Amino acid sequence: MLINKLFDTAIIGGGVAGTSLLFTLARYTDINNIILFEKYDEVSQLNSNPKANSQTLHVGDIESNYSYEKAGKVKKASSMVANYIQNFNEVDNVGFRKDKMLLAVGEKEVSELKERYYKFKTLYPYLELWDKDFLAEFEPKLVEEREEPILAMGARDQITTVNYKKLSESFVQQALDTEKNIQMRYNEEVTKIERNEDGTFTITSDTTNFKAKSVVVNAGAYSLLFAQSMGYGKEYAILPIGGSFFFTKEKLLNSKVYTMQNPKLPFAAIHADPDVTQEWNTRFGPTAFALPKLERYHALHLKDLISALNIDKDVTKVYMNLFRDKTIRRYILKNFIEEIPLVGKEVFLGDAKKIIPSIRVKDLTFAEGYGGMRPQIIDKKKQELLLGEAKIEEDGLVFNMTPSPGATSSLSIALSDALGVCKVIGANFDMAKHETEIQSLISHSDVEPIAEKVRA
Numbered sequence: 165m166l167i168n169k170l171f172d173t174a175i176i177g178g179g180v181a182g183t184s185l186l187f188t189l190a191r192y193t194d195i196n197n198i199i200l201f202e203k204y205d206e207v208s209q210l211n212s213n214p215k216a217n218s219q220t221l222h223v224g225d226i227e228s229n230y231s232y233e234k235a236g237k238v239k240k241a242s243s244m245v246a247n248y249i250q251n252f253n254e255v256d257n258v259g260f261r262k263d264k265m266l267l268a269v270g271e272k273e274v275s276e277l278k279e280r281y282y283k284f285k286t287l288y289p290y291l292e293l294w295d296k297d298f299l300a301e302f303e304p305k306l307v308e309e310r311e312e313p314i315l316a317m318g319a320r321d322q323i324t325t326v327n328y329k330k331l332s333e334s335f336v337q338q339a340l341d342t343e344k345n346i347q348m349r350y351n352e353e354v355t356k357i358e359r360n361e362d363g364t365f366t367i368t369s370d371t372t373n374f375k376a377k378s379v380v381v382n383a384g385a386y387s388l389l390f391a392q393s394m395g396y397g398k399e400y401a402i403l404p405i406g407g408s409f410f411f412t413k414e415k416l417l418n419s420k421v422y423t424m425q426n427p428k429l430p431f432a433a434i435h436a437d438p439d440v441t442q443e444w445n446t447r448f449g450p451t452a453f454a455l456p457k458l459e460r461y462h463a464l465h466l467k468d469l470i471s472a473l474n475i476d477k478d479v480t481k482v483y484m485n486l487f488r489d490k491t492i493r494r495y496i497l498k499n500f501i502e503e504i505p506l507v508g509k510e511v512f513l514g515d516a517k518k519i520i521p522s523i524r525v526k527d528l529t530f531a532e533g534y535g536g537m538r539p540q541i542i543d544k545k546k547q548e549l550l551l552g553e554a555k556i557e558e559d560g561l562v563f564n565m566t567p568s569p570g571a572t573s574s575l576s577i578a579l580s581d582a583l584g585v586c587k588v589i590g591a592n593f594d595m596a597k598h599e600t601e602i603q604s605l606i607s608h609s610d611v612e613p614i615a616e617k618v619r620a
């Protein structure tokens with residue numbers, strides 16, 4: 165069946181990426197007809213679900229896997245989500261104010277952290293250095309049974325934790341509250357996108373055909389498969405990386421605690437996070453291991469996996485390069501063993517102990533039903549594993565691939581896609597309103613310092 169109505173924009177995928185674009189188009193443009201397809205019965209059932217990700221708003225201040233330049237970009241993108249949460253009264257529903265820190269353990273990490281502190285303070289003036297005596301009172305579990313020197317760089321009372329599913333629901337509600345014609349098509353899987361001769365697109369779902377002037381695909385790993393089925397993005401492949409978590413049986417920490425990155429490793433070091441779905445019990449993770457799936461807890465479609473892996477000599481070379489390095493080889497093996505019942509948590513314990521030295525195997529449980537898939541992109545031309553987001557844009561058609569920190573960057577990606585859509589279909593964007601509500605920088609400096617600065 166063909167629905168005759170011509171939509172201005174069709175969005176494929178109802179995760180935080182798709183819904184942030186829906187909100188941005190509905191509230192800040194004069195576009196009237198928008199349709200969003202989601203193959204499951206609710207928004208954010210996959211990676212944007214709080215059980216799948218670490219619920220962190222990545223501001224770049226405590227993430228030691230980010231360079232100064234990357235931190236600057238992430239800071240700007242994350243402030244849009246923080247502004248949304250504040251300006252749309254979603255504090256304590258979508259976003260939560262908590263304390264957070266980057267913890268250095270041992271002489272070498274402590275001296276690296278001091279260096280990082282003085283550099284990064286220019287970007288984040290609210291950062292403080294917290295020494296062992298201070299931490300013994302502030303987060304005692306970090307210090308109990310600890311012999312090595314430690315130091316933390318932290319911040320208090322920041323929006324650190326976001327339930328990205330609730331954020332998606334809030335975006336949808338805001339869009340529906342406008343006067344626009346918004347169609348939410350749940351339980352409807354898009355199977356094909358075609359470009360018509362008149363420049364419009366036909367979108368085929370499992371039940372119907374629709375037409376739209378522009379299409380944005382925010383379908384996780386499937387974005388690349390859609391692009392490739394239309395002849396774009398052949399230079400990319402996907403390396404699906406699973407991420408799992410471990411819970412403690414009770415709440416041991418009040419703050420988010422990130423650890424110092426081993427620069428040789430491609431994925432962020434383990435952290436401990438108070439979990440929004442488990443009454444703020446401590447959750448450790450994520451691990452990182454190659455898993456032949458595109459969606460963590462759903463049936464595997466082998467054909468899709470083979471297309472996504474796109475294995476040829478360039479992709480094989482990227483795998484070989486990863487395996488050639490001894491540190492990465494050991495990391496891959498360790499993360500793989502961590503998935504094995506009973507043995508897994510014994511191996512994971514070492515990472516957990518770096519944060520809480522007094523923790524025992526009996527205190528940890530594998531977080532059953534938690535964890536997600538990071539669709540990491542391989543650039544075949546450069547024979548490189550890309551670590552951030554990637555986008556393919558072709559005249560009214562956009563495909564977004566959004567591994568971490570894609571949820572944090574959702575409103576920033578939505579802004580650039582909305583501007584692109586407006587240009588292609590001749591619509592207007594109300595930048596002044598967007599600047600006031602979303603882009604105006606919130607102040608982080610309204611919290612009094614609690615700790616004396618430690619002298620470097």
Ligand SMILES: Cc1cc2nc3c(=O)[nH]c(=O)nc-3n(C[C@H](O)[C@H](O)[C@H](O)COP(=O)(O)OP(=O)(O)OC[C@H]3O[C@@H](n4cnc5c(N)ncnc54)[C@H](O)[C@@H]3O)c2cc1C
Pocket residue numbers: 176177178179180181182201202203204207208209210211212213216217218219220221222328352353354355382383384386406407408450535536537538565566567568569570571572573
């Ligand atoms: C272990 C882990 C930890 C992470 N931690 C963080 C973190 O702390 N902070 C952070 O910012 N980011 C984090 N991320 C990354 C973050 O989860 C993702 O960047 C983000 O959720 C991506 O959102 P999305 O909407 O693009 O994808 P998804 O949330 O996966 O949504 C894609 C949607 O498209 C739908 N879809 C797919 N195909 C079709 C189709 N054919 N038709 C209709 N619908 C379709 C799916 O059903 C799904 O709802 C983490 C990721 C993982 C795996």
